Amino acid sequence: MSLSATSFPLPALSAIGWRWPPQALEPGWAALLAAHPAARPARIVEQHRSGYRVAEVIDQVDPAESLPEWQRAGSYRKGEINPEARPAVGDWVLVEGEAPKSLRIVALLPRFSAIKRGAAGEHYRQQVIAANIDTVFVVCGLDADFNPRRIERYLLLVAGSGVQPVVVLTKSDRADADVEAALQALRALGVPVLALNARDPAAAAALAPWLGAGCSVVLVGSSGAGKSTLSNTLLGIEKMKTGAVRESDARGRHTTTHRALLALPEGACLIDTPGMRELKPTGEEDVAESFADVEALAEQCRFRDCKHAQEPGCAVRAAVESGELDVHRVANFLKLSDEVAGAANRLATRLAQKADAKVPGKAKAQYRRPDERHGRH
Structure with missing residues (x-):
C-alpha cells in the first residue's frame, strides 16, 4: 500500500519532532511521496562519517544506508551534489526496507529551517549544522573561556534562518566573568539570555519555554562550554559523555564526536553537537x-x-x-x-x-587545451 499523508503514524512521528499536519504538507513533499510510494518518513538522529542513524519511533534508532552521491558529496568530482544538499541531523527523509540491516534512505524531504556555516577548507562549501529546528541554544561558559565575540559570531550565523536564538551562559556557580555585566551586554542584542548551572535540574528548568512537545532545539558552542552536561541534565540521565576542561584557559576537549538528536521527557527533541573551533560565515548573513x-x-x-x-x-x-x-x-x-x-x-x-x-558546450570549452582554444591542432 502506498504511503499517503493520511497514513502517516502521527503519534510516533510527533514524539521525534514531526510538526506538519497532513493538510499542510509542502508540494515538494507530495512529489517525493509520489515518486517513492513504498517509502515512509524517518528522522536523521545521528550523523557519522560512515553514515546515518534514523528513527521512526522514539525508542528505536537504526543505521540506514544513504545514496552514493551523498556519501561522496565532500569531494569535488564532476556531477556530484553539494555537501549542504546531504541529509543532516534533524532532517526528515524517506526510507525503504526493514531495520536494522536493510534500511535505506531514498529521498531528503524539504527543510523548513537550517543552521549553516562555511565549511573548513579553501573551496567554498556550506555545512548544515542542524535542520528543521525551532530554537538554537548558544552555550557559553562563564569561566575563563567566556567570549562575547564568539557569541556574536554564533548569533550572526543564526540570524535570518527563521530560528530563535537563546544565549545560555553555563557555570554560573563558578563564574570568572561579571555575570550581571555579561547579562546586560548580551540582552542589549535583543535575544533571550539565561545564566545557569547546567548540572542543576531546577536551574535548567528555566529553558522550559523553548522545550515544549514537538519542538526541536540544537545546542551550539565551543568544547567545554557545557552542552553535553546540559543535555544530560535535561534528559535526566547521564547519556552524553562529558569531560574536564584545561585549568589554564577553561578550554575543553571534543567529548561529543558527532551530532545526535535526543528525545526529552517533556516531548522536545534536543540536538547536541561537537564543539566548533571554526565558525566561518556562508556569505548569506546580514x-x-x-x-x-x-x-x-x-x-x-x-x-x-x-x-x-x-x-x-x-x-x-x-x-x-x-x-x-x-x-x-x-x-x-x-x-x-x-x-x-x-x-x-x-x-x-x-x-x-x-x-x-549548464550552458551547452560552455563547460567543455573551458577545459579545452590552450592550443584547441585558438584553433591550432
Whole structure:
C-alpha cells in the first residue's frame, strides 16, 4: 500500500519532532511521496562519517544506508551534489526496507529551517549544522573561556534562518566573568539570555519555554562550554559523555564526536553537537541586522563609505570614545563584515560557475587545451 499523508503514524512521528499536519504538507513533499510510494518518513538522529542513524519511533534508532552521491558529496568530482544538499541531523527523509540491516534512505524531504556555516577548507562549501529546528541554544561558559565575540559570531550565523536564538551562559556557580555585566551586554542584542548551572535540574528548568512537545532545539558552542552536561541534565540521565576542561584557559576537549538528536521527557527533541573551533560565515548573513546598533550609528557618519578608522565625522568612533559602544564589538563588526563580504564573493563565483556549466558546450570549452582554444591542432 502506498504511503499517503493520511497514513502517516502521527503519534510516533510527533514524539521525534514531526510538526506538519497532513493538510499542510509542502508540494515538494507530495512529489517525493509520489515518486517513492513504498517509502515512509524517518528522522536523521545521528550523523557519522560512515553514515546515518534514523528513527521512526522514539525508542528505536537504526543505521540506514544513504545514496552514493551523498556519501561522496565532500569531494569535488564532476556531477556530484553539494555537501549542504546531504541529509543532516534533524532532517526528515524517506526510507525503504526493514531495520536494522536493510534500511535505506531514498529521498531528503524539504527543510523548513537550517543552521549553516562555511565549511573548513579553501573551496567554498556550506555545512548544515542542524535542520528543521525551532530554537538554537548558544552555550557559553562563564569561566575563563567566556567570549562575547564568539557569541556574536554564533548569533550572526543564526540570524535570518527563521530560528530563535537563546544565549545560555553555563557555570554560573563558578563564574570568572561579571555575570550581571555579561547579562546586560548580551540582552542589549535583543535575544533571550539565561545564566545557569547546567548540572542543576531546577536551574535548567528555566529553558522550559523553548522545550515544549514537538519542538526541536540544537545546542551550539565551543568544547567545554557545557552542552553535553546540559543535555544530560535535561534528559535526566547521564547519556552524553562529558569531560574536564584545561585549568589554564577553561578550554575543553571534543567529548561529543558527532551530532545526535535526543528525545526529552517533556516531548522536545534536543540536538547536541561537537564543539566548533571554526565558525566561518556562508556569505548569506546580514551583518547589519546582527549589529543594528553599530549600523544605526554608521548611518550618521559624515562619509557614506566611512571605514570607522581615521575618517573625520565618524559617529561610530565617537560612540566608542564616549563609552556608548564597546570598542571590541565594533572591531568584531568590522571583522565579520569583511568575512561575510569575502564569503559572498566566493558564493557568487561558485553560482556563476554552476550557471556556466549548464550552458551547452560552455563547460567543455573551458577545459579545452590552450592550443584547441585558438584553433591550432
